[in-house]
Amino acid sequence: MLGEYRITGRGAADIAAGVEQAVGAGELRPGEHLPPIRELAARLGVNPNTVAAAYRTLRERGVIETAGRRGSRVRPRPATTGREQLRVEVPAGGRDLSTGNPDPALLPRLAPALAAAAEQGDRQPVLYGDDPVDADLARVARAELDADGVPAGPLTVTSGSLDAVERVLGAHLRPGDTVAVEDPGWGSVLDLVPALGLRTAPVGVDDDGPRPDDLRRALESGARALIVTGRAQNPTGAAVTAPRARALRAVLRDHPETLLIEDDHGHGIVDLPLHLLAGVTSHWAFVRSAAKAYGPDLRLAVLAGDPVTVDRVRGRQRLGPGWVSLVLQRAVLHLWREGAVDRAAVAAAYGARRNALVDALAERGITAHGRSGMNVWVPVPDETGAVARLLQGGWAVAPGARFRVASPQGVRITVSPLTAADIAPLADAVAAAVRPSPARVYG
Numbered sequence: 072m073l074g075e076y077r078i079t080g081r082g083a084a085d086i087a088a089g090v091e092q093a094v095g096a097g098e099l100r101p102g103e104h105l106p107p108i109r110e111l112a113a114r115l116g117v118n119p120n121t122v123a124a125a126y127r128t129l130r131e132r133g134v135i136e137t138a139g140r141r142g143s144r145v146r147p148r149p150a151t152t153g154r155e156q157l158r159v160e161v162p163a164g165g166r167d168l169s170t171g172n173p174d175p176a177l178l179p180r181l182a183p184a185l186a187a188a189a190e191q192g193d194r195q196p197v198l199y200g201d202d203p204v205d206a207d208l209a210r211v212a213r214a215e216l217d218a219d220g221v222p223a224g225p226l227t228v229t230s231g232s233l234d235a236v237e238r239v240l241g242a243h244l245r246p247g248d249t250v251a252v253e254d255p256g257w258g259s260v261l262d263l264v265p266a267l268g269l270r271t272a273p274v275g276v277d278d279d280g281p282r283p284d285d286l287r288r289a290l291e292s293g294a295r296a297l298i299v300t301g302r303a304q305n306p307t308g309a310a311v312t313a314p315r316a317r318a319l320r321a322v323l324r325d326h327p328e329t330l331l332i333e334d335d336h337g338h339g340i341v342d343l344p345l346h347l348l349a350g351v352t353s354h355w356a357f358v359r360s361a362a363k364a365y366g367p368d369l370r371l372a373v374l375a376g377d378p379v380t381v382d383r384v385r386g387r388q389r390l391g392p393g394w395v396s397l398v399l400q401r402a403v404l405h406l407w408r409e410g411a412v413d414r415a416a417v418a419a420a421y422g423a424r425r426n427a428l429v430d431a432l433a434e435r436g437i438t439a440h441g442r443s444g445m446n447v448w449v450p451v452p453d454e455t456g457a458v459a460r461l462l463q464g465g466w467a468v469a470p471g472a473r474f475r476v477a478s479p480q481g482v483r484i485t486v487s488p489l490t491a492a493d494i495a496p497l498a499d500a501v502a503a504a505v506r507p508s509p510a511r512v513y514g
Contacts (some may be wrong), residue, residue, distance in 0.1 A: 303444025339364025
């Protein structure tokens, strides 16, 4: 237990900080057990309540977990380390298909939009006490949401999708509550939930979205919230169909107290319609980010929701950052109004690359998934081996461990950097990496 590392400190905050720093530095490894509370208290010469408070802080921060009679241990993927640290080193001359980034060639030029927003700011400087949401942005965003069937409700603006998810969860849940999450799903969400002191309940995903039976089990087991991606799901490319939406709404209708968060990850980059779940639970939020269509550095998302949820998010924002820069808001508005992104062309570009890869893999006997968006998910029997063999061939893909809780192994391939000439060589490399090596016979 603990190897050579010695926990120190006299106060709960010092003990917790020491353990968290050790986890971040790799001195305490995932899965490593911590001493029982009374044993550590005796060793440090402190009251057991002090150690208990330190362990509680570490659990709420997503650093450790309690495994019943087996005591407390470092989480398999502690929030201190994060799934994004599961990186692959791209060899010299290799192709990096692991990032999940959009194709820069499909992003709009930001200079004109930022210049127009800055000029407006020069004419009408934003001051403390001004409305935190640009009125024209709210009007344009609300019109698009209405067209997509998003229920009526107030709007606010956050610093991207993950910021919105964090604020909505914080507005309703307390440490120890359980959140139903897609599995496989967005690694940042799978890190964020335990970092907030919440528990995850995995819900399996197929091409049509979350599986209703899995969601029902999660909610019947006590999950208080659901996070779902309507289209371009990361990492599988799933998109919720109309029949699946009806089935999921039926499950949620039996649990109307569930907090529903819908992330429109595919906004601006897919041509599939939205099939919403909102409208059957008391509290809901719908998040639409500018990141994939307009650029990841535009840290901006529009958040719609029921009045209580949006009011709580706005209130918490006022106590922290105050608001999202209106220069950025107006720049995004400029991009929307000017049609800076040809959404149909962008969707077609990603679709052509994605479909070509899925079809080429099918021709080689490999099942792959990718109904929408910029990623393809390939189930594999051994993702570590598959990633390593692809690296040897000059292809870097993302290991499925970034995105999984309890689902089978796989790898994620981002199609953004691919050209038509890349498809066949990549499919050959994936097929060779996925299939087991032939058995050797020794005389």
